[in-house]
Amino acid sequence: METRRLRLLVELSRLGSMRAVADAVGTTTSTVSQQLAVLAREMGTALIEPDGRRVRLTPAGRRLTEHAVTILAAVETARLDLAPGAEPNGTLRVAGFASAVRAHLLPIVTDLSAGHPRLRVLVREHEPAEALHLLATDEADLALTYDYNLAPADPDPAVHTITLWTAPWGLGVPAPADVPEAADALEVFARFRTHDWIVNSRNTADERVIRTLASMAGFTPRVTHQADSLDLVQGMITAGLGVGLLPVGAPTVPEVRLLPLTGPRVVMRAYAVARHGRLAWPPLTLVTGLLARRTADAAPDAPAPPP
Incomplete structure (x- = not known):
């Protein structure tokens, strides 16, 4: 069920004619009619019926319209919630090695609790291979990892890596x-x-x-x-x-x-790692940005935090 068809049904309920719906959404009357016919087939019941030279919603059409209003509102809420620039909220799952969590992530979490009370950060302590596995299986949203200049990690095209400090x-x-x-x-x-x-x-x-x-x-x-x-x-x-x-x-x-x-x-090199396609999610954008700014304030090759 496509939301654009539900939107046409809601507009028909509001405006009362195919032509008015077509004008409102910038399409043709024929397209509106075809899309509503597809929606009726998907639902397995008639949604509109003739009413003189116009059409009107059947009882099933009116009932689906009630659902459609709720569905479209939820979709819009989700779009606004996830849009870049939206207020970060929800749960961000972070897997990382102990010293990075202790020295850099926990101070950020403390600050976030005051400035972004709707954002929750779940922390799991893991070494790099473990954290990257959780990232790959979608059990973590952000991995804090490290390697050494003499033992570099294998590149993974499926993830985006930000160097935090050395x-x-x-x-x-x-x-x-x-x-x-x-x-x-x-x-x-x-x-x-x-x-x-x-x-x-x-x-x-x-x-x-x-x-x-x-x-x-x-x-x-x-x-x-x-x-x-x-x-x-x-x-x-x-x-x-x-x-x-x-x-x-x-x-x-x-x-x-x-x-x-x-x-x-x-030289140890610490990274923030996230899957491609996730970086625009506001909680992830916020936390990775804060981590990058926090570690950029330290001088290059700053001493590693205590274990």
């Missing part, structure tokens, strides 16, 4: 480790070739970085421990279980020394 990462090692401050990334890695290595338990990007740099330094790393929490990574390093990547600028415990990695650098 942050340098270094290698977390036991504080007593004897490593010159000027050592480059390959020298740093080579000095820990006999150590165990700690990687993320829910994402493979940092392991790919470690294996890439270790290969360039001439060895295969012994990856033995996994942890999702960066706090736990520091705890493992403190306990002597190994070494692992940590964000530069994040607070470290006294027992952990953070060595910068240069030549090559290790």
Whole structure:
């Protein structure tokens, strides 16, 4: 059932003649008659009947007109609600990694509760692969993800990606480790070739970085421990279980020394990802814009937020 046919029926009820309806909607009397005939076939009942040289609605036509008024009003409400520039309202589902949610999304959600009370943000903490899966299956509207310059994510033509910020990462090692401050990334890695290595338990990007740099330094790393929490990574390093990547600028415990990695650098890149065709939805437009503005205020290569 097409709403344009319902609109013709409503106009016929209001104006009383095919010609008047045709003039009102800018078409021909023949087109109006044909479209109403199609609507009658779709409904399986007569909607109009002759009334001298004019026509009038049958009881079924009048009843359908009552429904049509409600349906058309709902369609118009939906159009206005979803139109670009409309007041954002509804539920926006966001899936993202913990530090991005904590440092950037939650402050925005707090502000939105006052400025846009009709907008609700649902938050789910997920690593990039998990968040992108939720986006692909339409269980999330926005994904906050990351990759590394040495382990870039595979491009996906089905989504639109906005870079939010970048942050340098270094290698977390036991504080007593004897490593010159000027050592480059390959020298740093080579000095820990006999150590165990700690990687993320829910994402493979940092392991790919470690294996890439270790290969360039001439060895295969012994990856033995996994942890999702960066706090736990520091705890493992403190306990002597190994070494692992940590964000530069994040607070470290006294027992952990953070060595910068240069030549090559290790840079994490954070993104806001949405499906094409959804970006004009006002809640999504608002939140992605706020995220972009918030992170643009930080200097390039700003320290990553704490885990």
